[in-house]
Amino acid sequence: MEQLLDRIAKNSDQLAFGQLFSHYSDRLIYFAAALVRSREEAEEVVADVFVKLWQNRTRLPEIQYFQTYLYTAVRNTALNHKSRSLFPHEELDDQHAGLMPCVVSPEESLISRENLRQIEQAVNGLPLRCRLIFKLVKEDGLSYREVAEVLDISVNTVNAQITIALKKLGSAIDLRKPFRIPLLRK
């Protein structure tokens, strides 16, 4: 990542910038979509952030915590876009902020389809904020501290939300269905 940022800053390398964009765009658009009303608007927010990144590319290497910086920039831009509070909408069926659990260890399909469906219902049944925090920690690899900073909430809140998410999703997994357990540790 540092190399990529270096190439962008020193050579104005557009291909490197394209790589940076495709690396982060999906997760940032998802993040923005949880804060604004539509997917289009979320794309616009993320594009807006990248416009500024490109304009200030020479200063990219100066940014100390690049990931936190990116998410924070998206958050601020989203708030400016809407001048509304975080999480304006809490409808259950927000298509653009839904999550889809997938099996990632291809060598064994461990989980019955039915069970996957239950997990999917459980994750999309979580309050939006809780779901977003879960995704940021589990899939985007942000630390509690980063999530707290990016969403402007306390670390304890992040901790509590993750606990709720894990417990809800965990109990959606039916252990009586026969499948082998993967020993997949992060």
Added chain:
Amino acid sequence: MEQEQKLWELLGKELSGRLTEKERPELDILKKQFPEAVRQYEILGSLQFRSTETPPERKEELLGRIFAAAGDPAEEMPAEMPRARRLRKLWLTAVPLAAALCAGAWFWIGDGTSEDKGWSTVQTRKGSKSKLTLPDGTEVVLNAGSSLSYAEGFRNGAREVRLNGEGYFKVAQNAEHPFIVTTNSVVVRVLGTEFNLQAYDSESKTETTLISGKVEVTVKKEGKSYLLEPRQKLAVVSNPPPAKTAARVDPAPPKVTLLAADTDQQDSSLTAGAWVENRLVFNDEPLEILARRLERWYNVEVEIQDEALKQTRFTGSVENEPVSQILEILTTIKPIKYKVTATKIIIY
């Protein structure tokens, strides 16, 4: 079930790497107490929670808008205009204008006509260079104010690019698929080589300088081809079309010369491609041409007020100097005067 609650909390901390040394033994004890929850947690860990993915072509489109919008310095808009609309407006106007703006831009050219379908373009602004690697591994350094387009089908072996401006190419070896660069006036065919091609649409002269390997340059208007040896350059000077186009007269054929490549007087290294290393080399160059290079190189405007000065020739080389320094150097070579205003440099 407070214990189990505690377990989930500690598992969450483990997940994000925030488990402290003090908490580790506590977690181990709890794990033994609730083996089922641990299994559920492990299964969760083996799942990935994906969101809707943006299709690649949509990403490409967004990226194009980003470059286009970034190249257009967003002027202060009235505050009552909402940001979202402002950006959209900026995008809509910026994309078609991008080429004219000389902005850094990356966009799909063409509207689905078969010839232009799926060409990507990289542009460098005045005052900036860009280094890129094409899908076949060919390395290109683009000089300021240049653009390079290549077909999306590049991966299928057809290696064809279009250049407007100056580029330094290190072409990846691939005997089966020649690498072809097309410019306004020449077509260069390559079989794994290093060369510099200067072909700004706005200038009448195109220069192909071969560093190593082999290239074949075809002059479009002549239809003739020239094989270059290393350290040779082919200069093509096109004649501007006659100003009065009452009768459709074809312009005179271009003047083509094959000669030894320019070398640095001090160390006989080739001067073409010196710009890649931030060296500005000028060899017996009229001030008028040099001024245009400075304009691109530093993104400034240079005006020469004295007609005779335009043809005054300069020789020298500078490295990594600010433009003010270069002007100083020029005054030591020939007695010229200059002043720097807010918008441009005037030489008189």
